[in-house]
């Protein structure tokens with residue numbers, strides 16, 4: 001084994017004399033993998049303040065994959081909704097505010113040829129359907 | 130993001146949970162929906178989950194020790210870097226899993242203290258010695274291979290933070306495992322001395338890996354609440370069989386022999402004979418194998434394995450030598466504020 | 469210049485080896501902390517920095533290897549002790565004393581930052597390109613070690629005492645980092661290792677003192693004696709032979725084999 005580790009004076013067994021230390025505080029870490037991409041939650045570090053949290057975050061969550069930017073936020077500064085009591089998305093029909101709520105392809109076909117509709121639909125933002 | 134202020138951390142099967150809460154909770158789990166920290170959860174779910182995450186975290190940071198010993202002696206620059214990164218990953222896994230446990234109600238400091246005073250346990254497999262470089266190779270191939278099988282099923286559990294952490298961890302375990310494969314392939318394509326080293330290390334690690342998944346299943350396992358709540362998602366025997374089905378034929382093809390071994394107190398092999406049970410059942414496709422020595426398993430679990438004392442002592446050394454640092458950085462200062 | 473004039477080759481190889489050996493041995497020492505550092509998050513960070521040191525060493529060994537017809541691995545693992553050109557400061561065992569570990573990195577990282585900064589302006593293009601990238605990463609180390617120094621210097625009474633005594637103990641060794649390699653004047657004259665103003669020792673002590681003061685720690689550094697001979701000429705501490713013995717233990721089992 002590492003020679004230094006092998007020659008350590010190993011501590012006594014039994015109860016610890018020192019009092020419990022308590023933990024530092026949690027900071028949430030958000031990483032951005034590429035410029036232009038959104039930051040995503042990567043995990044949490046325990047630190048004393050934001051500067052230290054950022055140092056820790058960049059060497060921990062910043063080193064798993066190529067990463068260009070990091071945010072840290074003290075958890076105490078975050079406010080969240082409650083799964084049980086806070087309704088966010090409504091249960092009534094919301095299709096009126098979504099692109100996929102409107103089926104127009106077949107209706108266009110009543111007026112225009114297949115080729116013309118196809119050409120026309122080229123500019124559609126298909127990923128939003 | 131709060132945690133119910135004081136959690137009593139003991140399992141208590143006499144507790145009568147409020148059915149108005151319990152029924153929807155169990156329904157959610159049956160539907161495959163994940164539980165989040167702020168959700169209501171049965172007391173025993175919280176404690177069971179905490180125990181599992183804490184044990185897992187302990188295992189990661191103790192698991193950093195056997196291979197950590199070899200960082201100073203890795204034989205090439207690339208292997209040295211990979212080994213440092215691998216051991217560092219295990220520490221990172223420990224950090225993330227302690228965080229999951231902290232959010233279930235137990236401070237990290239308390240968990241570290243419980244670990245180094247023997248109040249809590251870590252995975253048995255790390256009580257075995259790694260006397261040669263080839264042990265590093267076998268740990269990364271077999272132990273990380275076993276860990277991946279286990280953790281892949283855990284990533285299918287019910288507690289959101291743990292599941293997310295498992296997925297993150299598995300991404301890194303995949304690197305550990307590939308690096309292990311790369312090393313075992315190199316050794317088995319190497320000189321006679323290297324092959325012999327690999328065989329001897331394989332002999333040391335095969336039985337601990339069979340024990341890795343825990344004791345033989347009792348009948349009760351499949352119906353236990355932890356299975357029902359998907360804290361545990363696969364049985365020990367199922368995982369063990371999958372491990373053998375994957376690794377026994379691979380080892381044989383590499384030219385390794387699978388032995389039944391007798392070991393001394395230090396975990397070194399004193400006798401070995403070929404495991405004649407090793408063969409594929411052509412009908413079922415499963416591989417037969419000899420069970421490891423389960424008496425040894427129970428001895429090691431009780432703290433009498435080759436290195437239990439040494440592993441805990443080194444963790445304790447680390448905790449104690451770092452106290453002044455944490456006191457200065459995390460604890461309140463007795464110095465006047467910096468202008 | 470893209471091609472190096474012959475008379476600069478040997479001096480440059482020695483300079484490169486001194487930089488790479490410092491980093492390799494420092495990284496080797498620091499990496500032994502992986503899994504044992506005082507705070508989990510710092511453990512991960514410190515390990516990350518030690519991987520950087522070794523990665524930097526590899527990149528520099530590769531340039532040196534190209535000049536002498538060797539490989540990075542051979543340079544790292546297969547030289548005799550007196551062929552290594554690292555400074556004594558990096559050889560020393562920190563005995564898992566965190567104050568020593570931090571203070572050692574404090575001296576080394578600031579020194580590397582200046583050294584790589586000079587090399588980033590080298591007239592030898594391949595080296596300048598590499599050093600330009602490495603100096604940006606070295607800055608992370610400086611930032612990190614400065615943070616540790618400040619927080620421990622201004623932690624509590626005990627931590628300040630420990631840090632002060634580590635600084636006092638290492639300071640006399642630290643100046644050995646500045647021992648010149650052979651033929652360095654030639655490299656400076658040809659712009660392969662451009663001079664800076666104020667000179668290295670003044671810049672380095674100025675940087676260090678600045679951070680030490682902000683950490684409420686005292687720092688005394690004596691300019692190195694010109695005639696002092698140490699690591700840069702292959703003269704090492706007793707600890708070094710045993711360090712190398714450990715570092716190459718597995719490699720030496722089968723030096724020709726792949727691992």
Ligand SMILES: [Fe+2]
Nearest residue numbers: 189218219222
């Ligand atoms: Fe792990």
Ligand SMILES: [Fe+2]
Nearest residue numbers: 219273302305
């Ligand atoms: Fe792993």
